[in-house]
Amino acid sequence: MLLNETAERIRTMEIRGAGRIARAAVEALAGYADTLDATDLAAFRSGMQEAAETLLATRPTAVSLPNAVHAVMAPLSAADSLPEARDAVRRRADAFVTSSLHAVERIADIGARHISDGDTVLTHCNSEAALACILEAHRQGKDLTVYATEVRPRNQGHLTIRALDDAGIRTSFIIDSAVRSIMNRITLVVVGADAITVNGAVVNKIGTAQIALAAHEARTNVVVAAETYKFAPRTVLGELIEIEERSPAEVLPEEIARTLKHVTVRNPAFDVTPAEYVDLIVTEKGAIPPELAYTIIREYLGWNIEDFQRQLVLDHRNQD
Numbered sequence: 001m002l003l004n005e006t007a008e009r010i011r012t013m014e015i016r017g018a019g020r021i022a023r024a025a026v027e028a029l030a031g032y033a034d035t036l037d038a039t040d041l042a043a044f045r046s047g048m049q050e051a052a053e054t055l056l057a058t059r060p061t062a063v064s065l066p067n068a069v070h071a072v073m074a075p076l077s078a079a080d081s082l083p084e085a086r087d088a089v090r091r092r093a094d095a096f097v098t099s100s101l102h103a104v105e106r107i108a109d110i111g112a113r114h115i116s117d118g119d120t121v122l123t124h125c126n127s128e129a130a131l132a133c134i135l136e137a138h139r140q141g142k143d144l145t146v147y148a149t150e151v152r153p154r155n156q157g158h159l160t161i162r163a164l165d166d167a168g169i170r171t172s173f174i175i176d177s178a179v180r181s182i183m184n185r186i187t188l189v190v191v192g193a194d195a196i197t198v199n200g201a202v203v204n205k206i207g208t209a210q211i212a213l214a215a216h217e218a219r220t221n222v223v224v225a226a227e228t229y230k231f232a233p234r235t236v237l238g239e240l241i242e243i244e245e246r247s248p249a250e251v252l253p254e255e256i257a258r259t260l261k262h263v264t265v266r267n268p269a270f271d272v273t274p275a276e277y278v279d280l281i282v283t284e285k286g287a288i289p290p291e292l293a294y295t296i297i298r299e300y301l302g303w304n305i306e307d308f309q310r311q312l313v314l315d316h317r318n319q320d
């Protein structure tokens with residue numbers, strides 16, 4: 001698929017969910033590298049940089065996107081020739097896709113261990129990683145009931161109930177605002193993540209923080225299923241995750257909004273759940289408490305404190 005087409009499909013959410021966005025982006029970069037008409041290495045690098053920026057500008061919150069783009073673009077600076085650079089992009093992209101799919105499978109195995117026979121699980125949005133855990137627990141013969149939210153305004157819950165129904169899992173579909181009233185029936189909350197900060201805060205679909213708060217009040221455990229590339233290295237520098245604000249027209253039809261003089265429609269697409277409301281984060285490397293998020297950033301994303309210190313020096317120089 002063409003690069004601009006992929007970017008547009010991510011922007012309009014035809015391709016959505018942090019893992020799928022990351023895989024689509026690296027595949028688009030590899031396709032672009034194959035066809036990029038560059039006369040020399042410098043031109044190739046700058047063409048690829050522009051392509052990376054087009055993809056990065058599509059949606060700001062899911063950190064899987066910059067992490068995946070970084071993984072594919074990193075070898076470009078070390079390449080000595082144009083064929084080597086082209087080849088490196090293709091190899092890195094293929095490796096990312098393979099390891100991403102493998103990570104979801106590992107998360108399913110590990111996450112399923114934390115789901116017990118007889119559990120009533122609440123999930124929110126449509127997360128490949130969270131669903132993988134639930135589907136695997138069901139496949140292992142555990143008797144589950146799932147509550148799935150609607151997920152206004154884009155109704156990702158419709159995708160979730162379809163997947164649960166296809167698997168033959170007993171499912172109740174609820175509107176987002178019904179969460180607190182049914183929380184006393186829920187024995188486990190399982191959600192995905194778009195980003196996890198160094199202090200273990202989880203950025204996920206709007207409404208997740210409210211669900212985690214209700215779960216905390218009811219003493220129900222909250223499990224987050226997230227591949228290591230959802231962890232945000234730059235939060236070590238104190239950078240905040242940008243919360244995407246989407247079009248008001250997704251929330252209220254324009255013909256109604258137009259008649260309201262004093263009303264502003266807001267549409268934040270994600271929110272932040274503090275670490276204290278998260279019990280466990282299941283990654284492909286194992287399950288960790290949110291307090292250990294830094295170890296994932298250091299050990300598995302390959303960013304260490306020296307990298308950050310160097311980055312800080314560079315940032316200061318650029319500001320001067």
Ligand SMILES: O=C(COP(=O)(O)O)[C@H](O)[C@H](O)COP(=O)(O)O
Binds near residue numbers: 019192193
């Ligand atoms: O919040 C969303 C999707 O938001 P949107 O629909 O706005 O992209 C998902 O919970 C995470 O991306 C994790 O999904 P996955 O586990 O599939 O990566």
